[in-house]
Amino acid sequence: MPDATRRTGVAELYWRGIGEAVGASDDLLAQMQSDFWDEYCGVANxxxxxxxxxxxxxxxxxxxxxxxxxxxxxxxxxxxxxxxxxxxxxxxxxxxxxxxxxxxxxxxxxxxxxxxxxxxxxxxxxxxxxxxxxxxxxxxxxxxxxxxxxxxxxxxxxxxxxxx
CATH class of the missing domain: 3.40.50.1000 (HAD superfamily/HAD-like)
Known part of the structure; x- marks a missing residue:
């Protein structure tokens, strides 16, 4: 999987790799991404x-x-x-x-x-x-x-x- 912390333009490949690794459906992968960004971004101070x-x-x-x-x-x-x-x-x-x-x-x-x-x-x-x-x-x-x-x-x- 690409290092998404030091490269741009690799998000799709990164998430596709995660989806394949866990056998996620498209819907589940979309939910995983949404949950990830909610956690990553958190709440603004x-x-x-x-x-x-x-x-x-x-x-x-x-x-x-x-x-x-x-x-x-x-x-x-x-x-x-x-x-x-x-x-x-x-x-x-x-x-x-x-x-x-x-x-x-x-x-x-x-x-x-x-x-x-x-x-x-x-x-x-x-x-x-x-x-x-x-x-x-x-x-x-x-x-x-x-x-x-x-x-x-x-x-x-x-x-x-x-x-x-």
Whole structure:
């Protein structure tokens, strides 16, 4: 089966392989896909998204996500991320996953930003550690209140072009 986390255009082949492996009918496979995307996408953190919407005109907001082929379409349909984040760097589109340093380098290039211009937020410690090793300020997300406070501290302390 193709690595759908680092390749784009392979979702159909990937799901067909799963269907064949478990002997799923077309209807069952469609339900499996639907269930997968429901679980994968989860529920948006509306409190955090609302806070970020308030920053839209003053800071650059980007996504660097380990993902699977099809994630962009599903997340856009559900959450409209492209209205808030630019760039959106999905692993299946850039060909590398976090915590590989190249994922961060690619995102920084897409953002036209230096490591010290960025606050990277993730819920996986290995990823925040990798970002910090590159000189990116990193925050491990454990709850919305603490993350918003980390953003506010970063903005108070920063004077960088990417934020303007």
């Amino acid at each position: 509306e409190e955090l998204l609302e806070y970020l919407r308030g920053l839209r005109e003053t800071v650059g907001l980007a996504i660097l996500s380990n993902s699977g082929d099809g994630a962009r379409e599903e997340e856009e349909r559900r959450f409209g991320f492209s209205d808030l984040f630019d760039p959106i760097c999905y692993s299946h589109e850039i060909g590398v996953t976090k915590p590989d340093r190249d994922a961060f380098r690619i995102a920084l290039t897409h953002m036209d930003a230096s490591p010290n211009d960025v606050l990277f937020i993730d819920n996986v410690g290995e990823n925040t550690d990798a970002a910090a090793e590159l000189g990116v300020r990193a925050h491990l997300h454990v709850d919305t209140k603490t993350t918003i406070r980390a953003i506010e501290l970063f903005l108070d302390e920063s004077d960088v072009d990417y934020l303007r």
